[in-house]
Amino acid sequence: MFEAFNLSCVRDERTLFSGLSFTIEPGDMVQIEGRNGAGKTSLLRILAGLSSPDAGEVRWQGVSTRRQRDIFHQQLLYLGHQPGVKSVLTAFENLAFYLSVNGPTVKGNASAEAIYQALENVGLLGYEDVTVAQMSAGQQRRVALARLWLSDAPLWILDEPLTAIDKQGVATLITLFEQHAQQGGMVLLTTHQDLQGVNRHVRKLRLTSAEPV
Numbered sequence: 781m782f783e784a785f786n787l788s789c790v791r792d793e794r795t796l797f798s799g800l801s802f803t804i805e806p807g808d809m810v811q812i813e814g815r816n817g818a819g820k821t822s823l824l825r826i827l828a829g830l831s832s833p834d835a836g837e838v839r840w841q842g843v844s845t846r847r848q849r850d851i852f853h854q855q856l857l858y859l860g861h862q863p864g865v866k867s868v869l870t871a872f873e874n875l876a877f878y879l880s881v882n883g884p885t886v887k888g889n890a891s892a893e894a895i896y897q898a899l900e901n902v903g904l905l906g907y908e909d910v911t912v913a914q915m916s917a918g919q920q921r922r923v924a925l926a927r928l929w930l931s932d933a934p935l936w937i938l939d940e941p942l943t944a945i946d947k948q949g950v951a952t953l954i955t956l957f958e959q960h961a962q963q964g965g966m967v968l969l970t971t972h973q974d975l976q977g978v979n980r981h982v983r984k985l986r987l988t989s990a991e992p993v
């Protein structure tokens with residue numbers, strides 16, 4: 781179980797949210813909604829342990845994530861706003877690097893074959909030896925997203941994973957999110973897109989404090 785307890789976040793003397801509590805159980809898909817600047821990225825970064833809340837805490841299996849950072853990070857796959865891939869490396873090398881530093885959390889059969897399969901899933905077969913710097917924004921994002929097929933982490937925190945992805949790619953990703961939840965995973969994401977065609981219930985959590993009165 782993943783839990784936000786009484787979280788507050790202040791940025792530039794503006795309270796983005798306060799007293800925010802919610803729980804995510806295995807099988808849940810949760811979409812964080814809100815206008816530009818509402819604090820969605822700030823919330824996800826706090827949940828992923830990349831920044832600290834001004835109050836409250838984040839808990840994994842009932843224990844503060846700060847008190848079990850390593851254990852928590854093995855359970856988490858976080859994909860931020862930026863692709864977070866190394867531009868001097870090829871698509872293949874990026875995923876091989878990801879596997880090398882995330883050993884315990886990658887799927888048991890992860891290998892060169894699994895990397896090729898992940899690249900195929902994101903429509904990048906044939907681009908495996910192209911450096912990321914030479915790729916379009918959407919292709920760079922796909923390299924980052926390919927990690928989703930290589931990870932065994934139960935908790936996915938995804939900041940705008942569908943941005944710069946074409947219609948077919950969005951459909952593929954949505955199917956993957958559903959499968960992950962179906963298998964007992966947890967998916968927490970932000971997106972400005974309508975999650976059309978999702979067969980599971982998507983719980984919506986709206987950040988409203990930054991909206992004009």
Ligand SMILES: Nc1ncnc2c1ncn2[C@@H]1O[C@H](COP(=O)(O)OP(=O)(O)OP(=O)(O)O)[C@@H](O)[C@H]1O
Pocket residue numbers: 791792796814815816817818819820821822823
């Ligand atoms: N490190 C920071 N220091 C100061 N202000 C910040 C910081 N990070 C975010 N902010 C401010 O906090 C507010 C919320 O930003 P955030 O990126 O969390 O919003 P968002 O809901 O993800 O927006 P968008 O939909 O545009 O991506 C913005 O006004 C932003 O300028």
